[in-house]
Amino acid sequence: MQRIFRKKDVIKRLGEIALGRANDSVKLAFTNPERLDIDSLDLTMLSELRRAANGSVEIKLINRLDALKIMMEALRDEPGGEALEFLQTLCSAEAGDSSCG
Secondary structure: OOOOOOHHHHHHHHHHHHOOOOHHHHHHHHOOHHHOOHHHOOOOOEEEEEEOOOOOEEEEEOOHHHHHHHHHHHHOOOOOOHHHHHHHHHHHHHHOOOOOO
């Protein structure tokens, strides 16, 4: 089955990534996987999870700032600038400067 991606669906997904929570990713890292219903976890933010034999855990999450920058680029062509203006303000606040575009 071939999936067709529409621009609005991609922008929506980027928003979910940019504003997602890491709670379930942390839960996955520190809970016995046999006790979890993996399908019920929101792992949107999770990029990578490693468990070492010595018990250490490494969690890598998606970069929110990068997701916001990609969203801003996608919204530049959209009619109405309110969403773009909001994202630029949000991105600048998170970055601590105005390097977001």
